[in-house]
Each structure stands twice: as structure tokens, then as C-alpha cells.
Amino acid sequence: MNYQIFSEGEFKYIDEGEGQPLLILHGLFGALSNFDGVIEGFRKNFRIIIPVMPIYEMPMREASLEGLQAFIERFVALKNLKDIILLGNSLGGHVGLLYTLAHQDNVKALILTGSSGLFENTMGGSFPKRGSYEYIKERVEYTFYDPKTATKELLDEVFEITSSIPKCMNIVQIAKSAQRTNMAREIPAIKVPTCLIWGLNDTITPPHVGHEFNRLIPNSELHFIDKCCHAPMMEQPEPFVKMMGGFLEKIMMSETVLK
Numbered sequence: 207m208n209y210q211i212f213s214e215g216e217f218k219y220i221d222e223g224e225g226q227p228l229l230i231l232h233g234l235f236g237a238l239s240n241f242d243g244v245i246e247g248f249r250k251n252f253r254i255i256i257p258v259m260p261i262y263e264m265p266m267r268e269a270s271l272e273g274l275q276a277f278i279e280r281f282v283a284l285k286n287l288k289d290i291i292l293l294g295n296s297l298g299g300h301v302g303l304l305y306t307l308a309h310q311d312n313v314k315a316l317i318l319t320g321s322s323g324l325f326e327n328t329m330g331g332s333f334p335k336r337g338s339y340e341y342i343k344e345r346v347e348y349t350f351y352d353p354k355t356a357t358k359e360l361l362d363e364v365f366e367i368t369s370s371i372p373k374c375m376n377i378v379q380i381a382k383s384a385q386r387t388n389m390a391r392e393i394p395a396i397k398v399p400t401c402l403i404w405g406l407n408d409t410i411t412p413p414h415v416g417h418e419f420n421r422l423i424p425n426s427e428l429h430f431i432d433k434c435c436h437a438p439m440m441e442q443p444e445p446f447v448k449m450m451g452g453f454l455e456k457i458m459m460s461e462t463v464l465k
Contacts, residue, residue, distance in 0.1 A: 209222055209238070209245065211238070211258075214284070215284070216260070216277075216280075217257055217258075217281050217284065218257070218258040219255060219256060219257040219258060219281070220238055220245070220254070220255065220256040221253070221254075221255050222245055222249045222253075222254045223245075223248070223249035223250065223251070223252055223253050223254050224253050225251050225252045225253050226251075226252050226253065226289065226291060226314070227252070227253045227255060227287045227288070227289070227290050227291065228248060228252040228253065228254045228255065228290075228291045228293060229255050229256075229257075229282070229287060229290045229291070229292050229293070230244065230254065230255070230256040230293045230294070230298070231256075231257075231259065231278065231292070231293070231294040231295070231298030231299070231301050231302050232256065232258075232259060232295060232296075232297075232298050233295045233296030233297045233298050233299075233320075233437075234261060234296060234297040234377065234380065234381065235346070235364050235367070236295060236296065236297075236298065236437075237360070237363070238256050238258065240295070240437060240439065240440045241254075241256060241439055241440075242443070243439060243440075243443025243444070243446065243447055244293070244439050244443070244446070244447060244450070247443075247447035247450075247451065248447070248450075248451070248454075252291070252454075255285065255287070257277075257278070257281050259274055259277065259278075259298070259301070260274075260277060261274070261297075261376060261377065261380060262367060262370070262372075262373040262376055262377070263376075264277070264376065266372075266375060266376060266379060269375075269376040269379040269380050269383075270379065270380060270383040271300060271301060271304060271380070271383045271384060271387050272304075272383075274297075274301045274380070275301055275304045275305055275308070278301060278305055279305065279308075279309075282305075282309075282312070287312075288312060289312065289313075289314045290312055290313050290314060291313075291314050291315045291316075291317070291454065291457075292305065292306060292313055292315070292316050292317065293317040293318075293319070293450075294316075294317070294318055294319075294321060295319050295320055295321070295437060295439065296319075296320050296321065296322060296326075296410070296411070296436065296437075297322055297380070297384060298321075299318040299319065299320065299321025299322065299323065300321055300322040300323045300384055300387070300389075302316060302318065302321070303316075303318070303321065303323050303389055303392075303393060303396070304387075304389075306396055306398060307392055307393070307395060307396060310396070310397060310398055313398050314398065314399075314457065315398055315399045315400070315401070315453070315454070315457050316396065316398050316399070316400040316401070317400070317401045317402075317403065317450060317453065318400065318401070318402050318403075318419065319402075319403045319404065319437075319438050319439060319446070320404065320405060320408055320410060320411045320436045320437060320438065321402075321411065321415075321419065322384050322411060323384075323387070323388070323389045323393070323419075324388060324389065324390055324411075324415050324418050324419060324422075325411065325412075325414075325415050325418075326384065326385070326410055326411050326415075327409060327410050327411075327412075339361070339365055342361065342364055342365045342368055343356070343361050346360065346361055346364050348409055348410075349409070349410055349435055349436040349437065350435050350436070350437070350441060351405065351407045351433050351434050351435040351441060352433075352441070355437075355440065355441055390418075390422060393419070393422050393423050394422050394423070394424065396423050396424070396425075397424065397425060398425065399425050399426075399453075399456075399457055400419075400423045400425060400426035400427070401426070401427055401429070401449070401450065401453040402416050402419050402420055402423075402426055402427065402428040402429065403429050403430075403431065403438055403439075403446060403449050403450065404416035404428065404429070404430050404431070404438070405430070405431055405434035405435045405436060405437075405438050405441065405442075406430045406431060406432045406433070406434060407432070407433065407434060407435050408434075408435050408436050409435055409436065410435070410436040411436065413430065416428055416430070427453065429449045431445050431446065431449070
């Protein structure tokens with residue numbers, strides 16, 4: 207489904223629905239369309255905001271997790287977002303962890319799916335066959351349980367990105383920043399309710415990574431989706447929305463009880 211993309215200063219973003227802000231952070235090769243199921247599942251009760259992270263366009267000196275965190279902080283300040291529910295996939299989860307640790311007073315709940323931050327088998331770091339469509343096809347399909355999920359449109363988009371030397375340099379630099387930034391020592395300090403939704407067949411952040419996040423984040427719960435790899439909200443949108451909805455319902459109910 208097509209959504210209006212708003213443009214404001216340095217930011218481009220989707221802004222759908224009304225209510226509690228649900229801020230979504232996409233992954234390294236993520237597209238806004240990856241979250242169609244989430245948008246349709248929650249737009250009636252939440253304000254869903256998805257900024258386009260400037261992974262490929264940001265100045266190389268800023269191409270890092272810290273640079274992306276600063277970008278999200280500027281976006282949140284500009285839109286004056288309060289009491290955020292934050293959902294992050296893959297690299298977006300990593301950025302979400304950094305934002306949450308720095309702004310726990312402004313995060314009501316955290317949802318991570320296939321998040322980096324502890325361990326990741328990544329395509330970043332180097333591109334030995336840059337310019338090879340077959341290589342890109344193989345690597346993109348590796349991130350899905352069903353290779354058919356990697357549509358030609360998605361493959362063409364990733365191929366175009368990785369064929370650009372400046373974009374490729376940013377990808378490599380950000381991927382290395384993610385590899386360096388292991389958060390095992392920091393994340394036990396996360397106090398907000400956290401929901402972990404993992405693909406049982408994830409090849410990038412395997413199931414043991416989900417278990418480790420669950421062990422380290424005190425107020426967390428872990429759910430697995432079978433026949434699903436690194437992008438559950440994209441590969442298995444219905445069970446993903448159901449699990450996420452159950453978690454959000456508990457959050458809202460507990461808030462009502464406290465009031």
C-alpha cells in the first residue's frame with residue numbers, strides 16, 4: 207500500500223493514524239513498505255511514524271550508530287514526540303536501543319525484532335562482489351525464510367544502492383560501527399517494558415540472540431515465529447501484529463490500572 211511521505215527539513219517520513227506515537231526504525235536495507243502490516247494493524251489506535259534514516263546520504267564522517275541516534279533525536283525533538291512506543295528492526299533496533307538508554311523517560315515501551323546489538327551475521331563490512339546482481343540476490347534471499355519474499359523490486363533497489371561507491375562506503379562504515387557497538391553491558395539498564403519478536407529461522411541474528419536479549423533486558427518477553435527469518439513484520443505480518451498487539455494491550459491495561 208502507498209502512503210504519503212512527508213518532507214520537513216532534513217527529514218522524510220510516514221505519519222499515519224492518531225493516538226499514542228509508535229515510532230518505527232527500519233534496518234540497513236529496510237524500506238518503509240516493510241511495515242505495511244504494522245501500519246494497517248495499528249493505525250486505528252496509534253499514530254505510526256516512520257522516518258527514513260539517512261543511511262546512504264549522511265556525510266561519511268557521521269555514518270555511524272551515533273550519527274543515526276543523533277538524527278532520530280533531532281526528529282523526535284522536531285515532531286515533539288512524547289511517551290514513544292519504539293519498534294526497531296535489525297539496525298533500527300540497535301539505534302532504538304541507544305535512543306532508549308539515553309531517553310528512558312520518553313520511551314513507554316520497546317519492541318525489537320531481529321535487532322543487532324549483541325551479535326549479527328552481516329552483509330556489511332565488505333562487498334567482495336560489488337556490482338554482481340547474483341551475489342546481491344543470494345545475500346538478500348539469505349535474510350528470508352522463503353527466498354520468494356525477495357521480490358525483483360527489492361533486489362533491484364539493493365543492487366542500485368550497493369552499486370554506488372559512496373552509498374557502499376556508508377553501508378560498510380555503519381555496519382562496522384554496529385559490529386563494534388556491542389551492548390551486552392549497557393542493556394540491563396533498560397527498564398521499560400520490552401517485547402522481542404524473533405524469526406525462529408533467523409540467519410542474521412539467530413534465535414540465541416533473542417534469548418540473550420531476553421536474559422539481559424530485565425522487563426522483557428520473547429516470542430518466536432516459525433518459518434520466518436530476519437524480518438518477521440514483513441515475512442509473517444499476521445502473527446507479528448498479533449504478538450505485538452498482545453504486548454501493547456498489556457502495556458495499555460497496566461497504565462489504566464496505575465491511573
